Amino acid sequence: MKLQFTLLLVLSLAFAKAQTTYIHAGHLLDTEKGKWMEQMTVTIENGEVQSVENGYRTIPSDADYYDLKDKWVMPGFTDMHVHMETEYNPHAYVQKYVDDPADVAYDSVKYAEITLLSGFTTVRDLGGSGINISLRDAINKGKVPGPRIFTAGKSIATTGGHADPTNGSNQKLMGDPGPREGVANSPAEGREAVRHRYKNGADCIKITATGGVLSVAKNGSNPQFTVAEIKAITETANDYGFHVAAHAHGDEGMYRAVEGGVNTIEHGTYMSERTMELMIKKNCYLVPTITAGKEVAQKAEVEGFYPEIVVPKARTVGPQIQGTFARAYKKGVPIVFGTDAGVFAHGQNAKEFGFMNEAGMPVMETLQSATITPAKILKLENKIGQVKKGFYADIIAVSENPEKNVTVLEKMDFVMKDGVVYKR
Template sequence: MKITKLAFVLILAFNTLTGYSQDYYLHCGSILDVQTGKQMKSSTIIISKNKVVKIAEGYTVKQNTNDVEVDLKNKFVLPGLIDMHVHIESEQNPKSYASKFTNNEADIAFEAARFAEITLMAGFTTVRDLGGTGVNISLRNAINKGIAKGPRIYTAGRAIASTGGHADPTNGSNHQLMGDPGPHEGVVNSPEDGVKAVRERYKEGADVIKITATGGVLSVAKSGKNPQFSIEEIKAITTTAKDYNMLTAAHAHGDEGMQRAILGGIKTIEHGTFMSEETMELMKKYDAYLVPTITAGKEVALKAEVEGFYPEIVVPKAREVGPQLQSTFAKAYKKGVKIAFGTDAGVYDHGKNGKEFGYMVEAGMPALAAIQSATITNAMLLGVADEIGQIKPNFFADIIAVDENPLLKVKTLENVTFVMKNGVIYKSH
């Protein structure tokens, strides 16, 4: 059945007053086992509270009057998707560079809450947020408390950069405002600074650590490729992060910066634009993962041709980097580099995360492998492979549905029609 907003509110009100927690019976036309690629036809997923209890053959009838049967008989059902690279606080536009001087923290928070809900409605029930102002930590907490709607967030808080590096928050400021930010602001210039910056992120409540190992496209700085950390600095960061059980990620376009990041112990390389075959071999040797963010590359290349969209210093970098990401991904995947799904949403419009699947398949990755990268692979990297990323008994009920078989038409994942996260239905039509 289609659950309207009014019905949803009434169900919640009833449950609150009576203390009753109804079960859900999802009648599914086809369920994808993301591990094997097998499909279970005409089945029922039974959900109690926030967990999957059972997957039964046939369309099981609800057991109690107040339980809810949901008709997904014409849908293809799979686990909620996981995006390992988003920026939930922002969305790039021509005013973005000026807004950091005009927006208050509350302004950022209201926008972030909207972007989070858009992301959830697109079928992404879990994301890794890789850098913002710190509002991302508060947003994660608000979502976990049920105050805001959004995906389950694992956040880096503020990214860690070197002075003038890609994530230095004062890039582009005038000299009076530039100052000399340090580890508290996420700017480091020694191994000791790196240790302190990780501990600062931990103190603030971050879940993961992100560094900017090379220059970047959208920062107001000349180079998009140069290495910006020494190996010693990176090792200090990753060793400390390990002490706090924090996954590490490195933004990296240039090859030398990637190699330093891999040798320094970074687990995921974001973008990997100008990755050489030598670096691909290093990725395999050190069991590092590439998060390709092809969609971001496509989008920044398009926006670079819009006059005034980016500052002049950004345009040549966007033109150079954007078209390269997909071809590098194709070579890396063919060479056997492990892939984790990530989109860099926020560099372009939130909610378009599903476009990444089409680009991955277009570059030679089978649809099932692409879906696995956004489910079981990412769940494993986040350390929650026994909780999310699959539809199985005792896993959280993170479930989505689409109109067509994504193994045959992967672009159907750009139009998710049903979203359940943690046992709560957020979208149904």
């Protein structure tokens, strides 16, 4: 019934955007200043914020009105590392050989709605089969409910690397994938792989600069690209208007990625002081994904959940991520919010706020890392991350002050995206 209700809301999108909508916000977050504004009126038209005024304005009797006087109201959150096509389970490694693209697509629609209802109105999808591109388009056209998606499409790896799509296959199915499939082994192939992502409709580029935890491969942290290969990818990406994210656990591969010009480091598990200093110098952001680290460490203790080759990596890497984040934050490394949702259950993204706070980051800074900071990276600093005139009407609300109880962010009371209310 919930899905049917949401779909009805989407079908009425044009009508809803044509209405003038008013919100009385008891506490409204100014993400630029990091302060709460009290007793505010937000006016919305055509899916955008038209005004933010002090005091509770008198509302016309026939207007669309939401009383959030007892709520803490914020701009919708952005998660900069999700995987909308999948959700790990004990059968995930077999499913890629069993499920048809249509099966993956139907699952992705479910995950998209769950993510939106959890208060994440924008996400960056960092790797799938390409169905994530179709999902983005379907959401943008109002066919299905979900967050605004910026997607890398298929990640780029080296042969046998973390995102080689044939890892774990038998010899008949393994083949020799190349740039079209997201596998590149030279600067020239790296450039070609970026151009294939552009051709397929991606919004950004993701590379796997080191081994990974969940891939069916022995090493979870070795470097897997040369600096020359990474530079070829980032330079070509810049030509096409892409920014580049780099999955990285091991320090050497991480350092190469930053030196090669990537914009964000995902996970950063074994990050050294040297790499931290380079990231500060180059304004390269760390995307912590602490929630995923904790999840894989826990699931590694469940017999049969992961293949045997994955278990030692999950036990070793998972527990390290939160500690690395704490050191990087203290050092001054730029931080942007990201969870790796899909490695754990979609809809639990907001747990990351608590883990970041637990590691030493004030709650207000965690909120900024999920609003104004990703807006800059996505070049949407004039459209998302703030409740402000001219911005998309992406507005969420909770029942308590998150600075006093950060776990309240896991229980959304109100979710609006583009002026359409999906949860209240």
